[in-house]
Amino acid sequence: MNFDFSEDLNLLRDQARRFLKDRCPPAAARAVLEGKATWDAPLWDAIAALGWMGAAIPEAYGGLGLGHEGLCVIAEELGRAIAPVPFGSSVYLATEAVLRHGTDAQRRAWLPALAAGESIGCFALFEGPGNPAPAAVAARVAGGRITGRKWPVPDGSTAHFAIVAARDASGELGLYRVELAGPGVVRTPLKTVDPTRDQSQLDFDAAPAERLGDAPFAWADLERVLDRAAVLFAFEQVGGASVCLTMAVGYAKERVAFGRPIGAFQAIKHKLADVYVANELARSNAYYGAWALSTDAPELAVAAAAARVAATDAFHLASKENIQTHGGMGFTWELDCHLYYRRSKMLALALGSAPWWKERLVAGWEARLDAPRAEAA
Amino acid sequence: MDFSDTPDEAAFRAQVRQFLDANATLLQPGDVAQRTRYLEGPEALARAKAWQKTKADAGYAGITWDPRWGGRGGSPIQAVIYQQEERRYNVPRGFFEIGLGMCIPTMMTYATREQCERYVRPALRGEEIWCQLFSEPSAGSDLAGLRTRAERDGDDWVINGQKIWTSGAHYADFGILVTRSDPGAPKHAGLTFFFLSMKTPGVEVRRIKQISGTSNFNEVFFKDVRIPDAQRLGPVGGGWKVSLTTLMNERLAVGEAPGPDTNDAFRLARSVELDGEPAIRNPAVRERLASWLVQTEGLKYTRFRTMTALSRGQAPGPEASITKVVSATKLQDIASFGMDLLGGAGAVMDAERTAMQAWFQEALLYSPGMRIAGGTDEILRNILAERVLGLPSDVRPDKNVPFNEVPRS
Numbered sequence: 091m092n093f094d095f096s097e098d099l100n101l102l103r104d105q106a107r108r109f110l111k112d113r114c115p116p117a118a119a120r121a122v123l124e125g126k127a128t129w130d131a132p133l134w135d136a137i138a139a140l141g142w143m144g145a146a147i148p149e150a151y152g153g154l155g156l157g158h159e160g161l162c163v164i165a166e167e168l169g170r171a172i173a174p175v176p177f178g179s180s181v182y183l184a185t186e187a188v189l190r191h192g193t194d195a196q197r198r199a200w201l202p203a204l205a206a207g208e209s210i211g212c213f214a215l216f217e218g219p220g221n222p223a224p225a226a227v228a229a230r231v232a233g234g235r236i237t238g239r240k241w242p243v244p245d246g247s248t249a250h251f252a253i254v255a256a257r258d259a260s261g262e263l264g265l266y267r268v269e270l271a272g273p274g275v276v277r278t279p280l281k282t283v284d285p286t287r288d289q290s291q292l293d294f295d296a297a298p299a300e301r302l303g304d305a306p307f308a309w310a311d312l313e314r315v316l317d318r319a320a321v322l323f324a325f326e327q328v329g330g331a332s333v334c335l336t337m338a339v340g341y342a343k344e345r346v347a348f349g350r351p352i353g354a355f356q357a358i359k360h361k362l363a364d365v366y367v368a369n370e371l372a373r374s375n376a377y378y379g380a381w382a383l384s385t386d387a388p389e390l391a392v393a394a395a396a397a398r399v400a401a402t403d404a405f406h407l408a409s410k411e412n413i414q415t416h417g418g419m420g421f422t423w424e425l426d427c428h429l430y431y432r433r434s435k436m437l438a439l440a441l442g443s444a445p446w447w448k449e450r451l452v453a454g455w456e457a458r459l460d461a462p463r464a465e466a467a
Numbered sequence: 468m469d470f471s472d473t474p475d476e477a478a479f480r481a482q483v484r485q486f487l488d489a490n491a492t493l494l495q496p497g498d499v500a501q502r503t504r505y506l507e508g509p510e511a512l513a514r515a516k517a518w519q520k521t522k523a524d525a526g527y528a529g530i531t532w533d534p535r536w537g538g539r540g541g542s543p544i545q546a547v548i549y550q551q552e553e554r555r556y557n558v559p560r561g562f563f564e565i566g567l568g569m570c571i572p573t574m575m576t577y578a579t580r581e582q583c584e585r586y587v588r589p590a591l592r593g594e595e596i597w598c599q600l601f602s603e604p605s606a607g608s609d610l611a612g613l614r615t616r617a618e619r620d621g622d623d624w625v626i627n628g629q630k631i632w633t634s635g636a637h638y639a640d641f642g643i644l645v646t647r648s649d650p651g652a653p654k655h656a657g658l659t660f661f662f663l664s665m666k667t668p669g670v671e672v673r674r675i676k677q678i679s680g681t682s683n684f685n686e687v688f689f690k691d692v693r694i695p696d697a698q699r700l701g702p703v704g705g706g707w708k709v710s711l712t713t714l715m716n717e718r719l720a721v722g723e724a725p726g727p728d729t730n731d732a733f734r735l736a737r738s739v740e741l742d743g744e745p746a747i748r749n750p751a752v753r754e755r756l757a758s759w760l761v762q763t764e765g766l767k768y769t770r771f772r773t774m775t776a777l778s779r780g781q782a783p784g785p786e787a788s789i790t791k792v793v794s795a796t797k798l799q800d801i802a803s804f805g806m807d808l809l810g811g812a813g814a815v816m817d818a819e820r821t822a823m824q825a826w827f828q829e830a831l832l833y834s835p836g837m838r839i840a841g842g843t844d845e846i847l848r849n850i851l852a853e854r855v856l857g858l859p860s861d862v863r864p865d866k867n868v869p870f871n872e873v874p875r876s
Contacts, residue, residue, distance in 0.1 A: 092775055159468065350862065363792075370786070399758075448757035
């Protein structure tokens with residue numbers, strides 16, 4: 091039994107935390123929130139210099155080859171830092187889609203630039219309100235050109251290209267790469283609850299599109315793409331939730347009311363104990379997800395859904411109770427509590443909302459009950 | 468990360484399985500008979516004693532204990548492996564957990580070598596059962612507020628007072644006992660700790676009927692009970708520190724609250740109809756199953772993280788309280804939910820007629836106790852908040868006041 095990260099990855103975590111503490115304090119997200127930039131491009135370049143975008147990309151394609159456990163460690167730290175960069179879109183989604191579904195030629199052509207951070211991708215699935223569903227993909231490709239409207243697309247105005255879910259002339263699902271600076275693409279930034287991250291509408295009108303891979307691509311493959319990303323998002327969420335708890339505990343020790351630090355009152359104590367419990371359960375589920383992701387285990391669907399649901403719940407709870415613990419000050423623009431509250435909801439929705447993931451979890455568990463696997467208790 | 472055993476662990480697990488296969492039967496899915504019902508009566512006790520002896524003879528009782536006292540001298544990870552494997556079998560439970568989980572570890576820390584030689588092995592072999600005489604009518608969560616008096620008289624101590632919620636006192640042979648020896652000292656400083664035979668003159672046990680209808684715990688009255696000073700554990704006035712040893716061991720011993728779990732809720736939801744379709748198809752049912760599944764899985768992998776820490780030689784801390792806080796409430800909610808699935812007939816508690824032998828109904832009635840015994844939900848949240856998160860302690864107006872000047876109800 092070894093259910094923790096290796097010494098090397100714990101070192102990576104320490105380095106990443108120190109780097110981001112210095113280079114990406116909450117002021118970085120705040121600068122974007124206040125409109126000083128649409129994202130933190132210098133931070134992106136600094137992260138690229140460390141090689142993080144290529145953490146899970148094999149060395150043959152220009153990556154570090156640390157495997158997905160390494161990427162999980164980085165994701166948690168970026169989540170702690172609420173980093174205003176398109177890392178999730180480009181790395182957890184676009185890069186992973188290319189890695190898993192691209193032809194070897196496509197991987198050779200695209201992955202080195204992704205690993206170096208020179209090329210930024212995003213993932214365009216949604217076409218308006220609703221959770222992921224086969225019937226909700228209407229964008230069409232004919233003769234190598236795509237037409238349709240995708241929104242919201244995280245980092246759609248920031249990325250160089252999008253991996254777009256669309257159907258061909260015969261209605262078959264596929265993933266397509268579309269250059270966003272090319273012809274036939276209109277990008278419109280959307281107003282959202284978390285302006286520290288770009289979300290946009292992409293309108294395609296006969297824009298050139300290249301299909302990923304030459305193998306059949308089914309809805310289950312798309313779900314697998316989302317499952318893999320869900321584990322990495324869960325680590326970001328766990329990271330964010332854990333910062334919220336630290337902030338709330340710190341404030342509860344300092345703030346005095348009725349002649350005592352408010353953290354001495356059980357109303358505060360029990361609330362924060364509940365946040366701690368939710369965070370620990372989320373972390374444990376995320377670790378199982380990390381194992382399933384890095385070993386490409388058949389349990390990935392269940393592990394990813396459990397990680398996603400637990401982390402979404404934990405970050406929501408931690409970010410709202412952090413505001414509550416701070417009282418009126420927590421509700422001010424000036425304090426950082428709202429940055430995490432916003433990010434928590436944005437991450438909760440980015441891959442489909444909690445009800446959809448809960449349904450996937452229960453469906454996956456039913457399948458497992460029907461085919462019990464020998465597994466350690 | 469990986470879930471596989473090291474070669475040594477795998478060899479140990481194989482040995483354990485061989486032993487269990489030869490001496491017990493595997494539980495089948497949905498098998499509810501022995502798992503949670505509070506076992507009662509001389510027959511159940513005899514079965515449990517026989518099983519404990521079999522375990523001890525094979526070297527699977529006291530896995531981490533010193534071989535001098537009949538233990539195996541094994542590692543914490545081996546103890547966990549044994550528990551994991553034993554859980555899958557239908558074996559008697561419920562009689563030895565307190566003695567072997569809490570009382571004897573306290574003895575091994577504080578008793579003399581001769582006393583350990585006398586008491587540890589018979590307890591390990593199931594020949595003698597121990598109980599823990601801690602809570603009192605006015606000292607539950609506030610254990611250090613206990614009032615049972617111990618007064619020195621020559622080489623003896625004379626005990627007067629009352630304990631309550633003492634599990635198994637009615638069949639226990641020995642008990643560990645915390646008393647107030649100095650009412651003039653602040654409450655934590657005036658306590659002294661002993662062990663005694665439950666057959667000592669002046670000890671009277673009265674059973675308490677619980678809301679589940681069973682009587683698993685007791686009131687224990689002490690009237691001029693004489694205990695030799697040689698049976699004192701720790702220094703005079705040092706009883707609080709000894710009690711903490713016991714309670715630390717209790718925290719290590721807790722697992723998930725026993726009863727119908729998330730998988731059983733799935734099974735029930737698949738086997739009954741609700742509003743004309745299998746209950747499992749109902750979106751409200753699925754939503755709740757998802758929430759419990761996330762908790763169950765989260766606890767399971769939290770245990771795996773603890774096991775990893777153990778195998779790296781680190782000690783588990785108060786984080787282990789998470790399991791009890793989460794699982795006791797979950798059990799109560801699952802019990803109630805299972806009954807909801809049966810609609811208007813949910814309240815019927817008739818093993819012949821009710822789904823899964825009325826397991827959910829039974830659990831509804833005993834689960835409130837799980838949120839109280841061994842540290843209430845509220846005390847456990849205090850522990851997490853103070854010891855893990857480092858929040859300041861609550862105001863304790865009685866802390867540095869002589870105990871006999873503290874207001875009482």
